[in-house]
Amino acid sequence: MAGSKWSPEQGKWRGSHDGPQGDRRPTPQERNTFSTAPIVEKAILVAICPAGQSMERTEEYLDELAFLLRTAGGEVLKRVVQKIERPDTRTYVGSGKLEEIKEYKNALEVDFVVFDDELSPSQLRNLERELQCRILDRTTLILDIFAKHARTSIAKTQVELAQLQYMLPRLTRMWTHLERQRGGIGMRGPGETQIETDRRLIKEKISLLKQQLVKFDTQKSLQRKNRESLVRVALVGYTNVGKSTIMNVLAKSEVLAENKLFATLDTTVRKVVVENLPFLLTDTVGFIRKLPTQLVESFKSTLDEVVEADLLLHVVDISHPDHEEQMAAVGRTLEEIGAADKPVIMVFNKMDAYTYIEKDADDLTPPTKANWPPHIMQQHWLSKQEKSIFISATQRGNIEELRRMLYDEVRRIHAIRYPYNNFLY
Numbered sequence: 498m499a500g501s502k503w504s505p506e507q508g509k510w511r512g513s514h515d516g517p518q519g520d521r522r523p524t525p526q527e528r529n530t531f532s533t534a535p536i537v538e539k540a541i542l543v544a545i546c547p548a549g550q551s552m553e554r555t556e557e558y559l560d561e562l563a564f565l566l567r568t569a570g571g572e573v574l575k576r577v578v579q580k581i582e583r584p585d586t587r588t589y590v591g592s593g594k595l596e597e598i599k600e601y602k603n604a605l606e607v608d609f610v611v612f613d614d615e616l617s618p619s620q621l622r623n624l625e626r627e628l629q630c631r632i633l634d635r636t637t638l639i640l641d642i643f644a645k646h647a648r649t650s651i652a653k654t655q656v657e658l659a660q661l662q663y664m665l666p667r668l669t670r671m672w673t674h675l676e677r678q679r680g681g682i683g684m685r686g687p688g689e690t691q692i693e694t695d696r697r698l699i700k701e702k703i704s705l706l707k708q709q710l711v712k713f714d715t716q717k718s719l720q721r722k723n724r725e726s727l728v729r730v731a732l733v734g735y736t737n738v739g740k741s742t743i744m745n746v747l748a749k750s751e752v753l754a755e756n757k758l759f760a761t762l763d764t765t766v767r768k769v770v771v772e773n774l775p776f777l778l779t780d781t782v783g784f785i786r787k788l789p790t791q792l793v794e795s796f797k798s799t800l801d802e803v804v805e806a807d808l809l810l811h812v813v814d815i816s817h818p819d820h821e822e823q824m825a826a827v828g829r830t831l832e833e834i835g836a837a838d839k840p841v842i843m844v845f846n847k848m849d850a851y852t853y854i855e856k857d858a859d860d861l862t863p864p865t866k867a868n869w870p871p872h873i874m875q876q877h878w879l880s881k882q883e884k885s886i887f888i889s890a891t892q893r894g895n896i897e898e899l900r901r902m903l904y905d906e907v908r909r910i911h912a913i914r915y916p917y918n919n920f921l922y
Contacts, residue, residue, distance in 0.1 A: 537572050538572070538609065539571065539574045539605070539607045539608050540566060540571050540607055540608060540609050540610060540633075541573075541574060541575045541576075541577060541601055541602060541605070541610045541611070542559055542563060542566070542576045542577065542611050542613070543577045543578075543579075543598060543610060543612045543613065544559050544562070544576075544577075544578050544612070544613035544614075545578070545579050545580075545581050545584055545589070545590060545614075546580045546581070547582065547583055547584070548583070552578070552580075555578055557818065558613055558786070559576055559578065561785075562613050562638075563576070564737075565635070565638050565642065566611060566638065569638055569641050569642050571608075574607055575601050575605060577598055577601070579591060579594045584614065586617075586619075587619070587620065587623055588620060588623050588624055588627065589612055595627055595628075598610065598628065607630065608630070608631065609631035609633055610624070610628060610630060610631075611634070611638060612624075612632070612635065613634075614787070615634050615636045615787070618666055618667045621634075636663060636789040637663070639788075639792070640656065640663060640789065640791075643792065654709050654710060654713070655796050658703060658706040658707065658791075659789065659791035659794070659796075660791075661702055661706070662703060663791050664699065665699050665703070668696055668699070717802075718801075727768070727775055728776040728777070728910050729776070729779065729802075729806045729807050729808075730769075730777065730778050730779065730806060730807065730808045730809075730903065731778075731779040731781055731802055731803045731808070731809055731810070732778070732779065732781060732809075732810050732812060733784070733809050733810070733811055733812070734783060734811055734823075734827055734844075735783055735785065735812075735814065735824075735827055736782075736783030736784065737783065737814070738783070738814040738817075738846055739812060739846040739890045739891075740780055740783065740812050741780055742846075742890040742891060743810070743812060743846065743888075744765065744767065746890055746893065746896055747769055747896075747899075747900070748768075748769050748778050750765070764779060764780065764782070765780040766778070766780075766802075767780075771900050771904040774904055774907055774911070776903075776907045776911075779803075779806065781800070781802055781803055782800075784826060784830045786822070786823075788830060793833060793834065800836075803831070803834065803836050804834055804836045806839060807839075807840075807910050808840050808841075808910060809840070809841045810841075810842050811824075811827065811841050811842070811843050812844045812846050813843065813844065813845050813846065814846060814847050815845040815846065815847055815848060815874070816848075816851045816852065840906065840910075842885070842886065842902055842903070842906060843878070843884065843885040843886070844886055844888060845886065845887045846890055847889060847890075847891075848888060848889045848894060848895075849889040849892045849894065851871060853871075853874075855868070871887075875887055884902065886902055
């Protein structure tokens with residue numbers, strides 16, 4: 498219409514036309530178009546540097562937290578670190594730092610604030626009241642990523658169980674507006690409050706999910722029993738170290754392999770034949786620092802693949818500056834699930850991405866691990882880990898040597914288990 502302009506605020510045409518035509522609806526071509534792209538939520542990351550921990554280590558933890566947030570689909574606007582003896586029991590950080598976070602939140606218009614440790618119910622409640630926005634901790638973020646990446650029925654059941662177990666003691670903050678029994682005529686007398694109702698419903702749901710996982714566990718036990726005739730090898734390691742890529746290379750499979758944390762949640766088993774020796778190779782969920790206890794418990798049936806394996810391939814991202822801490826975190830988790838005594842081959846992956854700082858000839862400062870060239874670094878680990886190999890899964894570097902090591906170890910295990918047909922191999 499000449500001389501007219503559509504006003505989305507008032508929902509009608511404004512201009513030279515008056516009367517009924519001025520209130521007509523616009524055609525689809527005339528309407529404003531809206532983007533269907535997902536909205537990226539923005540966050541502030543918060544961590545503390547307690548006594549005995551270096552600021553460099555704290556920054557590495559924050560880097561990992563930022564990676565977790567990006568994997569979940571968020572964006573980091575600000576990182577806040579406080580040096581403090583121990584976390585504040587009330588608000589995790591001190592009152593001064595809390596005011597600073599509040600100022601950042603108001604200035605940057607963030608959607609939520611993420612803390613690098615698991616927060617208690619009272620800390621969550623106090624922080625929400627002070628900051629007037631959503632508060633997430635590391636556990637919540639990891640659980641959200643697990644829920645996002647779960648594909649199969651068993652993975653979805655395991656993640657839902659972990660979420661409900663985490664939520665149960667935190668209902669006091671989620672239902673503060675319903676904590677009291679509603680009063681009034683006809684409403685007096687015995688009854689349960691909303692929070693009691695929700696707690697009861699969650700407990701019933703948890704019980705139901707555990708029963709479902711028992712059925713899944715029984716099915717998996719039968720599957721493992723049918724595969725007892727073959728040696729079982731499990732890929733373990735920190736998340737995003739390249740386990741699925743190695744699985745694809747060795748088994749010629751097409752397991753999802755992405756540069757994301759926890760891209761693989763479901764256990765994948767493939768039969769691999771090296772020369773004339775068959776064995777089963779299992780890709781498992783990755784581990785991480787401060788792995789939520791709820792996840793370890795709910796993923797027990799999945800982690801049983803690791804417990805019942807005959808040989809572990811512990812994959813390490815050698816290009817990561819904090820790979821030793823990652824190795825220690827994996828070791829702690831293996832101890833927790835009772836798999837620390839398994840024979841292990843250390844597979845140092847991503848040699849193509851390994852970098853070091855070359856020292857000048859006149860630099861007299863003592864060398865650090867950041868200055869180690871590849872051959873020095875390899876000598877260091879070969880002296881500490883008897884069965885070790887350095888590869889690049891994406892570049893296929895040293896893969897044949899890895900096959901040879903696997904063949905020797907699987908043949909040794911097979912000879913102990915089935916000495917009567919060892920002559921076949």
